[in-house]
Amino acid sequence: MDIKTTCLGVLMLGAASGYEIRKSFEEGPFSHFAEGGFGSIYPALTKMTQEGLVTCTAHQQEKRPAKKVYQITDAGWTHLETAMRDKIPGEDKIKSDLLFMLFFADWQSPERIARVIDARIAFYQQKLDEMADCGTQFDTISGRSLVLGYGIAVFQASLDYLVANREAFIEVAGQAQPPLLHAAE
Amino acid sequence: MDIKTTCLGVLMLGAASGYEIRKSFEEGPFSHFAEGGFGSIYPALTKMTQEGLVTCTAHQQEKRPAKKVYQITDAGWTHLETAMRDKIPGEDKIKSDLLFMLFFADWQSPERIARVIDARIAFYQQKLDEMADCGTQFDTISGRSLVLGYGIAVFQASLDYLVANREAFIEVAGQAQPPLLHAAE
DNA sequence: CCAAGTTATATCAAACCGATATATTTATTC
DNA sequence: GAATAAATATATCGGTTTGATATAACTTGG
Secondary structure (H helix, E strand, O other): OOHHHHHHHHHOOOOEOHHHHHHHHHOOOOOOOOOOOHHHHHHHHHHHHHHOOEEEEEEOOOOOOOEEEEEEOHHHHHHHHHHHOOOOOOOOEEEOHHHHHHHOHHHOOHHHHHHHHHHHHHHHHHHHHHHHHHHOOOOOOOHHHHHHHHHHHHHHHHHHHHHHHHHHHHHHOOOOOOOOHHHHO | OOHHHHHHHHHOOOOEOHHHHHHHHHOOOOOOOOOOOHHHHHHHHHHHHHHOOEEEEEEOOOOOOOEEEEEEOHHHHHHHHHHHOOOOOOOOEEEOHHHHHHHOHHHOOHHHHHHHHHHHHHHHHHHHHHHHHHHOOOOOOOHHHHHHHHHHHHHHHHHHHHHHHHHHHHHHOOOOOOOOHHHHO
């Protein structure tokens, strides 16, 4: 799913500016399964306007730069529908600097391991609170509410694992010396 | 964590070829938290050889192209250590075409929803089997074994949620018509 | 004995990311 | 009440990454 299609998905919930689309990826209803920064969103919106997948209306504001509000068109909906149909979606793509770091916990200091785990525990607790709040707005079950539930389930599992294994991670930390590469081989 | 650093991490487990590094990302011990294709791995290895972060030994084979085996150097280890130290790691980056699609389940056919969910359930079951096997090789607890456990916990939560909500997803499917955009606004 | 899959490296255009620049309003702190 | 920080808002650009493609020989199963 490329950035264009992802933006169209956000616009299905209502007209929005580039800035608002970005927020959807960072803290909104798409935040636990989509990514995208300004550097990809703005060019995508410009190109889609040219292609007729969205329309752009400039809302003049007194002294701020004009807010450009984008709205999905019928052609945009067709594009979105085509992208979602037929093909079985591929594996989720996950990049985790935390897990990469914890993989090598043995070579790091217990203090550092404790710090990064505690930070992540706090993050998940806050995120889960926000998501629970967000869930109260649904009175009927929908794809949207079920996908939110999925995110909550996965984040909760991550949080639980970190809480349950915090001590174990700290215990393995510092147990290995920085490797003597030539000796090891 | 850029592709260079990620490759160095793989090489910490032992010397490997570009092809083997790729396999680590696709099915090996890094597969649930790292990504990278040939198009990024080969250039990264070439550049790191020039920079002295890895050494390259060509293992001549009779009629195949020479297998280039890369080994991390002391400078490489220093680079890896520096990248992992100090900074609190940022949020995990997750891109899920499945969740994007399920978000709009209401507009899709129940048959399609059933098909994609069943495919993902089968995928997680197989992956979890493999990971459980992989776990038996650890006789002591380490960063590596704990990170594997993390992956298992998260994948299990995903699987459980899909199994528990398969019927709910299918029920919401087809309940909405393709939106009449102009009428809606 | 043939098709399909695995091992193995390599390139390239297109897409994407992260950092940076700019400018005003709103909120918070001293 | 002034100063500082944070939020709103668009935009660009260099560097990195992705995904597709090419090549070639060996291995495995039917």
